[in-house]
Amino acid sequence: MEINLRKRKLVKLSLKRIVRETGWSLVIIGVLTSGLTAWILIPSIGSTLGSNLTSYANGVATFISVEGSGSVIPPATISKISSIQGVQAVYPFVVNATYFVVHNFTTTLGGQEHVVPLARFGVPSAVVGGPNGFPPDLLALSAGRSPGNEPVFAFEPYLKNANPPQIDVSLGGTNEVVIGCLSCANITTTGSYFNATAVGEVAVNPLFSDVALFWNSTFMMNHLGPQLYQQEWGSNRSNYLIVKVDSVADVSRVGNTISRLLSPPFQASYDQVFAQDTQSFVTQTAPLYEIIGLISLVAVIAITFLVSQLVASKRSWEAGMLLTQGWRWRELFTLYSYYFLILSLVSFALASLISVVASHFFTSTYYIFAEKVTVTAAADPFYVGTGLLLAALMSFFASWTVLRRLKRMGLDGILRAY
Secondary structure, eight states: OHHHHHHHHHHHHHHHHHHHTHHHHHHHHHHHHHHHHHHHHHHHHHHHHHHHHHHHHHHHSOEEEEEOTTOOOOHHHHHHHHTSTTEEEEEEEOOEEEEEEEEEEEEEETTEEEEEEEEEEEEEEEEESSTTSBOGGGOOEEEEOOOOSSSEEEEOGGGGGOSSTTOOOOTTOEEEEEEEOSSSSSOOEEEEEEEEEEEEEEOOOTTTTTOOEEEEHHHHHHHHHHHHHHHHHOTTOOOEEEEEESOGGGHHHHHHHHHHHOOTTOEEEOOHHHHHHHHHHHHHHHHHHHHHHHHHHHHHHHHHHHHHHHHHHHSHHHHHHHHHTTOOHHHHHHHHHHHHHHHHHHHHHHHHHHHHHHHTTOEEEEEETTEEEEEEOOOOHHHHHHHHHHHHHHHHHHHHHHHHHHHHHHHHHHHHHO
């Protein structure tokens, strides 16, 4: 009971000192708050940025495409690729042709112009969704919307400058088209001619740019009918494969493994340079923030040391008075510990609040394949927790510094100074 009363007395004395010396207390709180804010906020930004960029990189730079100029990929090969360590998912689908129809097409042969009554110009196409369709989650658009159950399609941007110029592919534009089969024995057109409108522009992605046009699978089923649809996009006829790898670090290894499994005309394609650059950016960015945060921490510890020295010189008479009244050095240490601990906890509370609010103002925007990604920082619970620990440690460090200086002066020296 007596010990508890003693502690309460020391806490009250500390509070009275803080209230009595408001200006001095605010200076100490300001110094500690700035240091703790730097420690919580700066590494938190780095941690959040690193985490988001890792997820982002693993989402956009971890794809490998396999194609063979329309040849069907053997199911056994797809199965072997699926079993490679580091492969997260495989997406086999069928790529066929959509032929743009041009009536009375004018061309130049032998220096003379000739008019062709009917000309067809084919581009690789796929259906979105369905058993052998392009994965809907991978269809990123830079403009417009995804094709629905109607005669509409999404297209790759390079078709806007297609040759011949009579093929005017742009959002809202309508063209006469007919469907063809690339994986069939002979390249022939199937189904009837119809008019279709471009409603979506695909975000530029060099891995998938071999597929120029995307249809809705339900629409194509209704247009061709079950029999022709099965012939065009039926099972076990996949001639294109997208491989999703777990992480950027695995892309090169998985890509090389896939290449060893393939034989001509099949080949694997992936953006190795982009994967390496993205991984390098992720691994080098976050540590910079942690280093800056560590420098800030060292700076605030140094400032805390200087502040404690000033406290020792400013209030040494008080220590001398208490010692003459029978106080022991251990009790003085406890008094100063409570004093700095209260200031440190107030500083920690302010630093946490500032960090949580300020972190939302730190945003980074990245553009990749025409897709905009914004990363917003957040206060990391780890650094908030260590901030509380640092607040407690700094209070004891400051108290130890004050007591160390007073002990060097000695009671006689303290009394002679005043």
